[in-house]
Amino acid sequence: MSRALLQALRIGNSAQSPQWRFSRGFASVASNLNHNYKVVVVGGGSAGLAVAGQLARDPLFAGKKDLLVIDPSAEHYYQPLWTFVGAGLKTFSESKKPMRDLIPSAADWLQEKVVKIDPTRNVVISNNGKEIKYDYLVVASGIQINYDKIEGLKESLGKDGVTSNYSAESVEKTFEFIKAFKGGNAVFTQPSTPVKCAGAPQKIAYLAEEYFRNNGIRDKATVRFLSGMGKIFAVDKYAKELTEICQKRDIKVNLLSELIAIRPERKEAVFKALGPNGGAESVIPYDLLHVTPPMGAPTYIRESGLGNADGWVDVSKETTQHNKYSNVFALGDSSSLPTSKTAAAAAAQSAVTSANLLATIKGQKGDLAYTGYTSCPLVTGKGKLILAEFSGYTLQPQETFPYNQGKESAFSYYLTSDVIPSIYWNAMVKGRWTGPGPYRRLINPLNSN
Template sequence: MSQHHTLLIVGGGAAGVSVANNMRRQNAKIDIALIEPSEKHYYQPGFTIVGGGAYTLKQCTRNEADLIHSSVKWLKDYADSFQPDSNTVTLRSGETVTYDYLVVCPGLQLDWSKISGLKETLGKHNVCSNYSVEHVEYTWECLKNLQSGNALFTQPPMPIKCAGAPQKIMYLAADRFRKQGILDKFNIEFYTATPGMFGIPFFAKALMKVVAGYGIKTNFTHNLVAIDGATKTATFEATDKDGNKQQVTKPFDFIHVTPPQSAPDFIKTSPLANAGGWVDVHDKTLQHNKYPNIFGLGDATSTPNAKTAAAVRKQVPVVVDNILAIMNNKALAEGYDGYGSCPLTTSLSTVMLAEFSYGGKVTPSFPLLDPRKNRFIWWIGKKIGFPWMYWSLMLKGSRFDIPHKASYVESLTKED
């Protein structure tokens, strides 16, 4: 069996749904189909505060069918392989779909199996992860019953979805312990495979002050490689400044694990992938570097930006407008500058709103406010404003933009 569509979209997450609905607003007649097997759609930026007890999974969940425009054909199947020379995608069912234009945005793959023992113990023995929809509520179950002990939080090698998420839940937990008057009964440690708290020094320095305020111990270049839930021990591969590696085992009473992540396997083995396994696109036009009628956006692409929903929001109009430009024999616009945003929940009432573009340039949407400050207004944004923007504007295909720029932040960066 085979079918043809003018625009075919692989992936029905934040990127895929937004592209479909945005394109429909720009062109009411174009034939669009979207490949997505899942019937539920999750607002993943909310998972951090679900695990922290400030939000519910129900608030993060919608039916996929309710989000896709009725004129867009939903192919409820998995994309299995690509044949770009014949403009064809083969589905897991064996059906083939041909296209004139293809948008690839399947998101990231969570590689739980790369940590020995994790799959067997996740969701038990106080081993949890906000990255798992099946276990995000277990994080809160653990934290609200914890009274003392070793509380560990881990971060794998980059790239991952939202680089700040592994430490956000740590601050929420620490603040809750402090409010309960039991913070001094805990040894809280952050184990990260990275060499610092954040990839952008401007924010890393500010976050180290947050860490110090809670008395958290940091362990850089420590990558979690194994976990034993029954004995409550975690094993890390520690790398020193000379590149020497050794294994370190740490007992825990609670551990929040962020799994290693990569492009989906069906992308890695496809003709669309670069040497690293990512969808190989131009970092500003988001057009594939080999196949001009193919575009990519979101977490699975080769662009060196933060993998966040905020990045997708900026990428969607670039992809849509450039596809329309090709249709009308017009030049493509280099419209994406690498913008990403990470609302860092530093307590149960404050957020540090980190915004940046390619090269680690700090580009806040509100440049008169020092972006290193922990503010209550951004907490309201995290709980109310940003989810509303996601469900009511972005996914529905509306275009809204708050210009981001450096302003006096550049001088602050130089001073630091």
């Protein structure tokens, strides 16, 4: 194993060294809150915290309390772990930490929800009516999950076999329902909209199918994966392998099939065919139904005039700077950056955003470019994982390791289940991990895969 790889893996165990520590952030108290900040970061998710951590270390913000993070959540979730939680391989408690422990000490924290941004006045407005002025704005508000787009979903979720790993309230129900399943139709869905972690809708199907096999009921189960997308995965290399896995394990795949309604009283799922000849509806009975809801940009982004035609914050795909308002940047799931919406993408984007923002503040040209890097670890069973790494701009693999990551691997599984979560908590959300790019040049210099 190379020194570069060992250094990369060691990050997960570096939490105790002084350079990895952050002091606690400060929960918002109206009397202590300024109303005018150099930089306001909207969103305390993966992307927002990574940028806040990087900005906080710049001398511009040393001891000045000129940086504000706005997020209403008391808990921060590492949501990529929820696939493992839903399959009974990790506990829910392993996926969360208090938000106040993750806010950098150089920043203030307003624990409220943003409901409006007025970029013409440089003002952010919270749900409690607070108006916060900014010189520069970073929008990292994540993606909006639209449960109401599927008729019957909101009232069905978490009951009678209907679940979703995308909800903190129902993710533990997933494994409860998998364990209780005794046979029949196990149905897993993916919408046609962008979603966070585009591989997650099918990962839980693989893990459930394996559980059924290991517990002697596979012959009583029909496992179905229905996706509104036209391909099982965007990148051909990984799509080919996933298709073969589905065929070998008799997982029935239907593409361009969108879930539009649930009839809980009859335990029926209603799908609509998409594509050029779409429109026809079909009804599939279910005994277990895992739903990935439709998702989209937060409503207030479109209403604030920051969004493109689809509602995402309209930024340059290279610099992450807004195409109209030069003092606004965006990254992560709420941005228009045309790549898969993952924590890995947010890590790479954070380096570009913070560098170009700091350059802009200092009157320089920010020209660091994001090239679309993202990663989607596709767990296909306990101890088996396809580690997809690629550019969402070119759909070409960008693999870090010199083995074929397009094949199931125990090492890739261990990396995803144990090492990467440590990197996330101890480095990424503190702005000290911006992806494996620098290591890739050393570990896999020939880009052999």
